[in-house]
Amino acid sequence: MKAILFAGMIGIWATGAMAHSPLDATTPTNEATVTEMPTEVLMDFKGDIRLTRVAITHADTHSMDMDLGEQTAFTQEFALPMHDMGAGTYVIEWRGLGVDGHALNGTFSFTVE
């Protein structure tokens, strides 16, 4: 019986996506292709959040953590300055904390021609 329960639990747990993706919109939008490198990336959340980590990976090679020193409040909109690392796909992985104490995270990307 234990084996069946265990298998059932694994099955269920595998279907569950990691909870909570409250990102309303980004600029550039997810999977967009832009001709020029934007000077900043805008993130617009559905509720108040405090960003705790943002990592940018360029063309699957260079990965860097953004300095979030200035972000010290719970808010809905963030403008994060971007460094031009040339053409290619930029993947932005973010983590944050909602005001209700929920950990939030997500990923979006855009491509610079």
Add this chain to the structure above:
Amino acid sequence: MPDAFDLAAIVTKFALYLGVMTAAGTVMATLMFRLDRTRGLAAAFAVLGLAATILAFSLRGANLTGDLSGMTDPEMLGLLWTTPVGTALLLRLVGLGLLIAGLFMGRVGAWVSALGGVVAIWSFDHVGHISSRDTTLLDIALTLHLLAVALWIGVLTPLKRLATSTVTFASAADVGHRFGVVATVAVPALIIVGGYMGYQLVGSLPALLDTGYGQALIIKVLLVGLLLGLAAANKLRFIPALRAGDPAAASHLSKSISVEWLVILAVLGTTAVLTTTLTLPT
């Protein structure tokens, strides 16, 4: 697929539920049914609850940074402290601390421990799917649900212990009978508030059948059904037989309680998955 942190979060939450519910239930049952020799049991599960409380909080820090450094990062943990997660941490530490302190305080201590248990259980109203709904009725439902569950869990081990020695068969029959009386009120209440919360959180039949959350809830309900079957056998067959002086009933009761424990562990495990990695249907 869940990563190592999700897995650690589920295991920690399982330990948290097991520790808090068993410790709180043991002191509640001790007070209600005047049980003896439950101090070691309550203390051990309270310590498990405390350890899991701290680890769970620390793991939330790791979730914020995406790596192990977050577990001890003062900025991340300080940030969490300002949210309801911090309130829940405080209530659990104070509640379990009171519960343990009460164990060493004699007669009054039983009340102090029970109060501590209730405070620790109340902490679950501050985080999670129920608290985000922000309705008092749901908060009350959750607290009642957890108190009834805790009492049920808390009576099992002392009752099993009484049923394993011929000297205490009479006490086992007595405690079992009195718990059965309480259960005729507590168990229907448990089912009603559980059903109410499930309906509020899931909302519709398709959501129940088609989402991971709904399916996990179905598994939980099936397990609880199994538990009710075992409890009914205890109440209607083994306890009356034991009261009538049938020694074989004690061994049946003891085995039945062991199986109940296994099912309860499965219920708590399913709940840990429900509350950790599964999203509510929208």
